[in-house]
Amino acid sequence: MNKKLGMKDYVFVGSMLFGLFFGAGNLIFPVHMGQLAGQNVFWANIGFLITGIGLPFLGVIAMGVSNSASVYDLSSRVNKHYAKLFTILLYLVIGPFFALPRLATTSYEIGIAPLVSSGNQRLALALFSIAFFALAWFYSKKPSKIIVYVGKVLNPIFLLTLGVLLVLAFINPIGSVSDMPVQASYQTQAFSNGFLEGYNTLDALAALAFGVVIISTLRNMGVTKPKDIAVDTIRSGVLSMVLMGVIYSLLAYMGAKSLGAFEISENGGIALAQLSHYYLGQGGSLLLALIVISACLKTAIGLVTSFSETFIELFPSRSYAFFIAVASILPAVFANVGLTNIIDFSIPVLMFIYPLAMVLIILTLINPLFKGYQSVYFWTTAFTLLAATVDALNASLWREAAWIQWIVNAADQVLPLFQYGMGWLLPAILGFFVGYAIAVTRRHHTQVQFT
Structure with missing residues (x-):
């Protein structure tokens, strides 16, 4: 029997989708972009929103309307051999090679590093990475519970704590956006640079993976008709993407305003740490630790789950337990190369796979x-x-x-x-x-x- 969802159901599913999407890059890249763009932050933010929420939303819609069971199923429209290679590469990028280690490293550099002495940073990062992915592994053991873990627990914690910092930043701004300097690359190409910056969130890639999670969740909730699954996926996606767009914009403008007191940071994680300490002192560091760890942990749970569910279909000789172990152990190791290095290594891979994902999404639609x-x-x-x-x-x-x-x-x-x-x-x-x-x-x- 097909179930009709109510507004409360849409809110929970939308909250889960937002929680899955909004992780490390979603926090750090808008802030850093705002610092680089300065008074041109408006156009940079428009470009960022197109790739940061527009393309992910289209990806979610594509999965919904195509009634595809997986990324492999969707990309098989190109070629079976291509589909397997594309699926493996996509999940390695949003899984253990780039996105997952970045989640742990971002959590550490923003939330924990300011509290640790310089001589103990390497050891602290290693221990934190192990603990972080041990939690992600534990909560990924039951994929049917992801709506509870992410949508009803971790996401509300993240939104409440981030809301405190954003309110403080706009009630007591450090400076005026109109007075802030613009870096050379953003003086004439603010829109295109913002557009490319949105690649770094990995969300257009993640949309193909999380679209499957949403469809599976809706089916578990009793929605069985393909047409209703497509409609409910889109409605839940609208709620999620609107919320993401608002928060992205606030973070970008907060980054631009921060130039009134700080130099441009090496990455957005450092800028967030500076801002939280500026407004709340040592308490700000603790608040930011809670913000970033809750943000990154919920996304890590979603990525470990989707990676493992996909790889068990591609390689059925291995168990789900094996793949969640792989998706937890590898990023725990890679996280120790540092946030800036992870970002640098990921850029050429993103420039390669993003156009392929965008073309697949557009053709599907x-x-x-x-x-x-x-x-x-x-x-x-x-x-x-x-x-x-x-x-x-x-x-x-x-x-x-x-x-x-x-x-x-x-x-x-x-x-x-x-x-x-x-x-x-x-x-x-x-x-x-x-x-x-x-x-x-x-x-x-x-x-x-x-x-």
Whole structure:
């Protein structure tokens, strides 16, 4: 029997979705962007919101309307072999290699490091990482309880504590945004830099993973009809994304105002620690520790759960218990390289996989317009893959190599928007038309139809 959800149900599911999304990057990147943008924070924030909440919302909708059971199922519209590689890479990025260790490191650097002497930082980070992922592992053992752990417990704690800091920052501002300096990269490209900064939240990638969690949660609540699942997913997503947009904007403006008393920090975690201490002294450090640990722990639970549920489908010879152990142990190790290093290492990978995820999401949403031709999925993705590879090389640690410079310079000459990190857009459009032309000229072609 199909259940009709009430407003209370939507609030709980929306709260869970917000809780899953809003983790480490969601706290630190808007603040740091605000510091860099200064008085241009408005346009930087608009760009950030497009990739920070617009694309994740489209990802959640795509999972809902396509009635896909997993990221692998959705990306199989391109090609079965591609789907497996894409799914593995996506979950490694939002799982043990980047997003998960960043959650622990951000929690430590913002909430714990200010309370630890300089000589004991390494040991304290190691011990904290072990404790953090031990908790994430424990709460991931029962994925059916995630709505309780995240939506009804950790998320309300996070919102209440963060609300205290935001209210103080806007009641007693350090300075006026209109007086704040603008860094060189944000003087003429505030919007595009904000757009690219939104990549760092990883939320467009996480949307594909968390969309599956939402669908599973709705089914557990008694919603069984595909149409109702799609509608309820969208309604819950609206509540979550509106709340995220408001908090992102407040954090960005708080970062811009902070320049009235502080220099631009190495990362947003340091800026948040400075601001909390400025307003509440030692008590501010304790409050911020509670804010960031609750924020990051709830997202870690969601990521460990979704990583493990996906990998058990891809590799059924292993158990769910095995994968939650892997998803907890590996990031506990990687967390010890430091927040700034994790961010630096992740950028080229994000520049590669983000365009692929965005193209998949957009094609899924407009599937009826091109009759679901499989060749459209394939060729659009193939053309995007080439451009995304160049973007990744341009952002890599080896970008000064002569052969990479030659490729980058050539791409800059022929690809519009390449200098803004969106050189994949024209190839994606060309691939779409190539795929469509191939489909309509064939006598037999494969179509992807949604139920």
